[in-house]
Structures are given as structure tokens and as C-alpha cells.
Amino acid sequence: MGAGDTPQRREKNRKLRQAISIAFNWEQYVSIFQNDQAQVAYGPIPPGILGYQDLPEGVDPYVYTLKDGRPVRRSLDDARELLAEAGYPNGRDAQTGEPLILHFDSAAGMGSNATLDWMRRQLKELNIQLEIRATDYNRFQDKMRQGSAQMFMWGWVADYPDAENFLFLLYGPNAKVSTGGENASNYRNPEFDRLFEEMRFLDDGPRKEKIVRQMVAIVQADAPWMFGYFPKSGGAYQAWVGNAKPTQMVRNTLQYYRIDPDLRMREIKRWNEPIWWPLWLLLGLGVLGVYPAYNVIKRRERATAISHGAAGKGRT
Numbered sequence: 001m002g003a004g005d006t007p008q009r010r011e012k013n014r015k016l017r018q019a020i021s022i023a024f025n026w027e028q029y030v031s032i033f034q035n036d037q038a039q040v041a042y043g044p045i046p047p048g049i050l051g052y053q054d055l056p057e058g059v060d061p062y063v064y065t066l067k068d069g070r071p072v073r074r075s076l077d078d079a080r081e082l083l084a085e086a087g088y089p090n091g092r093d094a095q096t097g098e099p100l101i102l103h104f105d106s107a108a109g110m111g112s113n114a115t116l117d118w119m120r121r122q123l124k125e126l127n128i129q130l131e132i133r134a135t136d137y138n139r140f141q142d143k144m145r146q147g148s149a150q151m152f153m154w155g156w157v158a159d160y161p162d163a164e165n166f167l168f169l170l171y172g173p174n175a176k177v178s179t180g181g182e183n184a185s186n187y188r189n190p191e192f193d194r195l196f197e198e199m200r201f202l203d204d205g206p207r208k209e210k211i212v213r214q215m216v217a218i219v220q221a222d223a224p225w226m227f228g229y230f231p232k233s234g235g236a237y238q239a240w241v242g243n244a245k246p247t248q249m250v251r252n253t254l255q256y257y258r259i260d261p262d263l264r265m266r267e268i269k270r271w272n273e274p275i276w277w278p279l280w281l282l283l284g285l286g287v288l289g290v291y292p293a294y295n296v297i298k299r300r301e302r303a304t305a306i307s308h309g310a311a312g313k314g315r316t
Contacts, residue, residue, distance in 0.1 A: 041227035051212025091127030
């Protein structure tokens with residue numbers, strides 16, 4: 001929300017973003033592209049961080065409704081209604097009749113892929129055209145610094161487990177264009193910024209948690225992001241490996257592993273004890289297989305000897 005925008009224009013843009021957020025079915029995205037190994041996000045705070053709310057309390061009410069305590073994505077009819085209120089009925093400008101064309105800046109290189117095709121299909125449901133502007137990563141970064149990108153997908157790996165490390169990505173004074181900060185969407189909301197400045201130096205506790213939830217509610221309403229999803233981690237470890245819980249936040253986990261060498265040696269020795277009975281079984285089967293063949297050979301030898309003896313007597 002730029003300073004030069006009128007309140008009316010800001011409200012229309014907000015409804016447009018909400019409509020797009022409804023249209024993008026992140027549950028489908030997680031199923032197709034993440035093999036269900038991710039969690040759909042309803043806000044910027046991931047699970048395990050102070051201020052995150054489990055369902056149903058933490059649901060984004062502008063994108064979902066609750067049915068039997070479970071979130072259900074709002075219908076495309078709701079999205080179309082918001083789109084009309086934003087000034088684009090049926091995906092066309094109400095004043096000029098021109099189609100609404102949005103641009104997605106991708107750092108995936110030239111061409112298209114399955115993910116970009118999926119995005120086009122999501123907006124097509126609202127009769128919105130999505131044009132892909134694919135570049136290399138250096139050019140993509142230039143666009144972000146200049147603020148010339150319209151829609152984009154950019155992840156974030158937190159440096160430390162605190163809500164501040166996620167919410168500062170939406171803090172106005174961190175706007176990428178004006179300050180070179182990490183607020184790549186250049187989002188600015190005075191109330192959000194005020195709450196952030198109050199929250200950032202608070203210790204974990206009820207006061208901080210309350211403020212974080214207020215901030216989450218603000219960005220859910222303004223929808224500067226489609227919150228996308230939180231990826232999940234998985235791992236398989238031997239019993240002698242401790243402190244090996246998989247995580248998306250800490251990447252240098254090797255230094256924290258605890259190894260029990262005695263248990264390792266015992267288990268390896270137990271697993272590698274020789275098992276002899278299959279060899280005896282194979283030897284017995286071999287004997288059983290050879291013995292009939294041996295009898296056949298001996299019978300043939302005796303029959304041959306008798307036949308030769310009878311022939312010799314006939315020639316005398």
C-alpha cells in the first residue's frame with residue numbers, strides 16, 4: 001500500500017488480493033507438487049513459534065470458512081464477488097472493458113513448467129490472464145530491488161525461532177525498494193508497523209503473543225502475501241543417534257548429533273552374527289539331489305557291464 005494511494009484504491013486492491021488468495025488452491029498445490037509433505041499456511045507464523053494458532057482459531061477468515069471446526073476454502077463465487085467489488089467484474093476492467101492481466105515474475109529461467117501452468121489455471125477460473133516473465137536469478141533480483149515485479153514466489157528460511165524473524169518481512173521500514181530490506185512486497189501498514197516496534201523487543205509471554213496475533217490478523221485482512229505453505233522435514237535415524245530431530249529452520253544439525261558408540265557396536269555385532277542353518281539346509285538339499293543321480297549312474301554302469309558280458313559270451 002503506497003503512500004500515494006487513495007483509501008478507495010487501497011480497498012479495491014485489498015479485495016483483489018483477497019480474491020486471488022481464494023482462487024489459488026494451496027491444498028491442491030501441496031498435494032501435487034509437495035506430495036502432501038507440507039502444511040498449508042493461514043498466516044506468516046509457522047507452527048512452533050510464539051503467536052502461531054492452531055486450527056480453528058488460526059484460520060484465515062478472508063480465505064476460509066469453518067465447517068465442523070475444519071477450514072474450507074471459500075468458493076470461487078466469493079472470489080468473483082470480491083473481484084467485481086475491486087472493479088474487475090468477470091476479470092475485466094469495469095471502466096474500459098479490457099481484460100485483467102497480471103504478471104508473474106519467475107527466476108526459473110525461460111519457458112514454462114508445471115508449476116507455472118498450475119498458476120495460470122488458478123487465475124483462469126476468475127477469467128484473469130497470467131503472463132509469465134521468466135528471467136535468470138540476477139535479473140529477478142534487480143526487479144525486486146527496483147519494485148518492478150508484480151507477482152512472485154520467494155521463500156524464507158528463518159535465522160532464529162522467533163515471530164520477529166518472520167514479521168519483519170512485512171515491516172514497512174524494511175521495504176526492499178526504499179531501504180534494500182527484506183520486505184520484498186514493499187508492504188506498509190502504519191498499525192502493523194506500530195505493533196511490530198512494540199513487539200520486537202518483548203520477551204516471550206502473553207503480551208507478546210497477543211500483539212503477534214493482532215499483527216497476523218492485519219496481514220490476513222490486507223493479504224499482501226498468499227501465505228502458501230510450510231514445508232515439512234522427515235528423517236530416519238538409527239537408535240544410537242540422538243538429538244536428530246529434523247527441522248526446516250536449523251540446517252547445520254550435524255554438530256548437534258549425539259552418538260552412542262557402545263550401542264552402535266552392540267547392534268552391529270548383533271546384526272552381523274553368522275547364521276549357519278541355511279548353509280546346512282542347502283548342503284542337505286544338495287545331498288538329496290546328488291544321491292538319486294548317483295544311483296541312476298550306478299544302475300547304468302551295471303546295465304552296461306552286464307550287456308557287454310552277454311555280448312562276449314555270444315561270440316565264443
